[in-house]
Amino acid sequence: MGKSLVLAEKPSVAKDIARVLGCKGGAGFMEGSKYVVTWALGHLVTLADPDHYNPQYKNWDLNVLPIIPKKMELVVIKETSRQYGIVKSLLTRGDITDIIIATDAGREGELVARWILEKSGVKKPVKRLWVSSVTDKAIKDGFNNLKDGKLYVDLYNSAKSRAEADWLVGINATRALTTKFNAQLSCGRVQTPTLAIIDAVEESIRTFRPQKFYGIEAAAEGISFTWQEQKSKSYRTFDKEFGDKVLADLNGKNIEIKEIEKQVKKVYPPKLYDLTELQRDANKRFGFSAKETLSIMQQLYERHKVLTYPRTDSRYLTTDIVGTLGDRLKAISVGDYGKLANRVNRSQIKLGSNFVDNSKVSDHHAIIPTEQSVSLEKLNSNERKVYDLVVRRFLTMFFPPSEYEEMTIKAVIGKEIFLARGKKMLVKGFKEVSDYSETVETDAASDLKDQTIKDIKRGTFKVTGLKQTTGQTTPPKPLNEATLLTAMESPSKYMKNLSKEHTATLNETGGLGTVATRADIIEKLFDSFMMEKRGKDIFLTSKGRQVLKLVPQDLKKPELTAVWEQQLTKIAKGQQTKDKFVGEIITYTQKIIGEIKASSEQYKHDNMTFNKCPDCGKNMLEVKGKKGLMHVCQDRDCGFRKTVTVMTNARCPQCHKRMELVGDGDNRKFVCLCGFREKMAAFEERQKTQANQVSKNEVGKFLKEQQHVDVKNNALSEALKGFKFD
Numbered sequence: 001m002g003k004s005l006v007l008a009e010k011p012s013v014a015k016d017i018a019r020v021l022g023c024k025g026g027a028g029f030m031e032g033s034k035y036v037v038t039w040a041l042g043h044l045v046t047l048a049d050p051d052h053y054n055p056q057y058k059n060w061d062l063n064v065l066p067i068i069p070k071k072m073e074l075v076v077i078k079e080t081s082r083q084y085g086i087v088k089s090l091l092t093r094g095d096i097t098d099i100i101i102a103t104d105a106g107r108e109g110e111l112v113a114r115w116i117l118e119k120s121g122v123k124k125p126v127k128r129l130w131v132s133s134v135t136d137k138a139i140k141d142g143f144n145n146l147k148d149g150k151l152y153v154d155l156y157n158s159a160k161s162r163a164e165a166d167w168l169v170g171i172n173a174t175r176a177l178t179t180k181f182n183a184q185l186s187c188g189r190v191q192t193p194t195l196a197i198i199d200a201v202e203e204s205i206r207t208f209r210p211q212k213f214y215g216i217e218a219a220a221e222g223i224s225f226t227w228q229e230q231k232s233k234s235y236r237t238f239d240k241e242f243g244d245k246v247l248a249d250l251n252g253k254n255i256e257i258k259e260i261e262k263q264v265k266k267v268y269p270p271k272l273y274d275l276t277e278l279q280r281d282a283n284k285r286f287g288f289s290a291k292e293t294l295s296i297m298q299q300l301y302e303r304h305k306v307l308t309y310p311r312t313d314s315r316y317l318t319t320d321i322v323g324t325l326g327d328r329l330k331a332i333s334v335g336d337y338g339k340l341a342n343r344v345n346r347s348q349i350k351l352g353s354n355f356v357d358n359s360k361v362s363d364h365h366a367i368i369p370t371e372q373s374v375s376l377e378k379l380n381s382n383e384r385k386v387y388d389l390v391v392r393r394f395l396t397m398f399f400p401p402s403e404y405e406e407m408t409i410k411a412v413i414g415k416e417i418f419l420a421r422g423k424k425m426l427v428k429g430f431k432e433v434s435d436y437s438e439t440v441e442t443d444a445a446s447d448l449k450d451q452t453i454k455d456i457k458r459g460t461f462k463v464t465g466l467k468q469t470t471g472q473t474t475p476p477k478p479l480n481e482a483t484l485l486t487a488m489e490s491p492s493k494y495m496k497n498l499s500k501e502h503t504a505t506l507n508e509t510g511g512l513g514t515v516a517t518r519a520d521i522i523e524k525l526f527d528s529f530m531m532e533k534r535g536k537d538i539f540l541t542s543k544g545r546q547v548l549k550l551v552p553q554d555l556k557k558p559e560l561t562a563v564w565e566q567q568l569t570k571i572a573k574g575q576q577t578k579d580k581f582v583g584e585i586i587t588y589t590q591k592i593i594g595e596i597k598a599s600s601e602q603y604k605h606d607n608m609t610f611n612k613c614p615d616c617g618k619n620m621l622e623v624k625g626k627k628g629l630m631h632v633c634q635d636r637d638c639g640f641r642k643t644v645t646v647m648t649n650a651r652c653p654q655c656h657k658r659m660e661l662v663g664d665g666d667n668r669k670f671v672c673l674c675g676f677r678e679k680m681a682a683f684e685e686r687q688k689t690q691a692n693q694v695s696k697n698e699v700g701k702f703l704k705e706q707q708h709v710d711v712k713n714n715a716l717s718e719a720l721k722g723f724k725f726d
Contacts, residue, residue: 183603495557
C-alpha cells in the first residue's frame with residue numbers, strides 16, 4: 001500500500017502534523033503507516049542568478065544589460081541543499097503515491113512547494129492542505145477535507161509570475177544603477193515608490209509655512225464657549241484686524257443661550273485585525289517594528305498555536321468560523337480574559353456583516369485566537385503584548401457599542417455665534433474590553449473642545465470672561481513605522497496627479513506590497529541605508545533622495561505595483577496568462593534600462609570619511625543603520641562594514657535613557673545624550689556592584705533584551721561575553 005508525502009514549510013509545523021498523523025522521526029522526515037512528513041526550510045529552491053545563464057554575467061557590466069533569460073530556471077539553494085536532497089529522495093520513492101502540499105496557505109507558500117516539485121521533476125498527484133491555524137483540531141479537520149492540487153495551479157502561476165517579474169526588474173535595474181553611478185544602489189517596484197512617499201511627506205514639511213490664527217473664547221455659567229465665524233463656520237480667523245474688531249464689539253455684552261441639543265451617539269467595536277493593522281497598533285503602543293510584530297505572531301501561530309495565520313489581509317470572518325467561536329472563547333478564558341469571555345452568551349452568538357462577510361475573505365480570515373487553550377505563563381513579555389492586542393480585539397466584537405450623550409449649546413453675544421460641547425458616557429460597551437479609539441487626523445484647533453457641562457437652560461447670562469486666543473498652523477508630521485504602513489496601504493493620498501483609475505486600482509489591490517511583504521520592504525530600506533530613524537520618525541538619507549532622482553520616473557509611481565498586483569490577482573483567478581504578464585514585464589525592463597543608460601545624472605557620496613577600509617584600502621562611508629552608526633566600504637565588491645556606535649539597552653545612571661557604545665578596544669565607552677560618559681572598565685565595575693543589589697531575574701532580563709540588539713560586530717555583546725554577574 002502506497003503512502004502520501006506531506007510537505008510542510010517549516011520543521012515546527014511538520015512536527016505538529018507528524019504528531020497528529022502518528023509519524024515518528026527520521027533524518028529530515030518523519031514516517032508512519034500512511035504518511036511520510038517532511039519539510040522545506042523556507043525556500044529550498046530559487047530563481048537562478050544571472051551568471052547561471054552565462055559566466056560573463058558574474059561581473060556587473062552596464063553594457064550587457066538587460067539580462068533577459070529565454071526561460072527562467074530554478075536552482076537549489078546551497079545553504080539548504082542537504083534538506084532538498086532528502087525531500088527529493090522522498091518525492092521519488094517508489095511507495096510514495098501522492099503529495100500533500102502543507103506549506104503556508106497563501107501565494108508564497110504555494111511557491112515554496114511548487115518550485116520544489118518543479119525542480120525535482122516529480123509528476124505525482126497533488127493534494128492541498130489549506131488551514132488557518134496549526135492546532136491539532138485544525139490539522140485533523142484539514143486532512144479530512146484535503147483539496148485537489150489542481151485548484152491551486154493558478155495561484156502558483158501568480159506567485160511564479162511575481163517572482164520572475166521582481167527578478168527581471170530588480171536585478172536589471174539594480175545592476176544598471178550600481179554600474180552607471182558607481183555606488184551600491186538598488187531599486188524595486190515596491191521599495192522605490194515607498195521612498196517616494198517618504199520624500200513627498202518630507203517635501204510637504206519643508207515647504208510648509210506656518211500661519212498665525214486667532215479665535216475668541218467666552219466664559220459664562222462655568223462653561224467655555226468658542227466663537228464661530230458665521231460665513232466660513234470656522235473657529236479661527238487669519239485676519240487679526242477682523243478678530244480684534246469682533247472682540248471689541250463683544251465687550252460688555254451678555255450671552256444668550258439659544259439652543260441646547262442633546263444627542264445619544266454610538267461608537268461601534270473596531271474591525272478585527274489583519275496583519276497590517278496589528279503591526280500598526282503594536283508599533284504605536286509598544287514601539288515594535290513591523291518585522292518584530294510579524295516574528296512574534298509567527299511564534300504565537302506556529303509554536304504556541306494560540307493565534308491563527310498571521311499573513312492575512314482580511315479583517316473579517318467567514319460564516320463557517322462562527323460555529324467555532326464558542327470554543328475559541330473557552331480557550332482564552334484565563335485571567336482577566338476569563339471574566340470578559342464568560343459574559344458572552346455562547347449559545348446565542350450572532351454577528352453582523354461588520355465581522356462576518358465571506359466576500360471580504362480571500363485566502364485567510366482575520367487574526368483571532370484558536371480553539372487551543374492558552375498558557376499565559378509560557379508566553380514571553382512581547383508575546384503577551386501581541387496576544388493581548390488580538391484577544392481584546394476579538395472580545396470586543398461580542399460586546400455592544402459604546403454610547404455617550406453629546407450636548408451642543410449654541411449661543412450668541414451680540415451678533416456673533418458661540419458654541420460649546422460636552423460629552424457624558426452612558427454605556428461603556430466594548431470599551432470595557434479595550435481602550436481602543438479610532439485615530440482620526442484632525443486639526444485640533446479647528447474643533448470644539450469637549451468639556452463637562454452642568455445642566456443649563458436657555459436664557460441670558462453674564463459673560464464672566466472674554467479673551468482672544470492665538471495659535472499657529474502646524475506642519476504635517478513625519479512618518480513613523482505605523483504611519484508608513486498606512487501610507488503603503490493607501491498611497492494615493494501621498495502622491496500628486498494620480499488618475500481616478502489608478503487611485504481605484506491602488507485601493508482595490510491594497511496599495512504597495514502585501515501584508516506578507518511590507519515588513520521586509522521596510523527592513524530592506526533601513527539595511528540598504530536608504531532611510532533612517534530619528535527617534536521614532538523616519539527620514540530619507542542622502543542616498544535615498546539621490547536614488548529617487550536617478551531611477552526612471554515610472555519606477556517611483558505606486559500605480560506600477562498596483563497594476564502588477566491587479567494582473568497577478570487575475571492570474572490567480574485564471575483570468576490572465578502568466579506568459580502575457582511576463583512578456584509585458586520584459587518590455588518594461590528593456591525600457592527602464594534604456595533610460596538609466598541614457599541618464600546624465602551624477603551620484604555623490606556625501607558621507608565619505610577619511611577612514612580607510614582594512615580590506616581594500618578605499619575610504620569608508622559613514623551610514624546610520626537602524627541600531628547605530630556604521631562604516632561601510634564604498635566598494636560594492638568589497639562589502640566590508642563595521643559597527644561604530646550601537647544603541648544599547650544599558651541605561652544612563654543619571655537620566656536613565658538608553659546609552660550608545662562608541663569606540664574600539666580599550667577606548668570603548670558608553671555615551672548618553674544628557675552628556676554622561678563612562679568607559680567600559682567603569683561600566684563593568686559598576687555592573688559588578690549593582691549585580692549584588694539586584695535579583696538574578698533582573699540581570700537575566702537585561703541580558704535577554706541585549707540579545708535583540710541585532711547588528712554585526714556587536715561591541716556590547718563582545719564586551720559582555722563571558723562576563724559573570726555574581
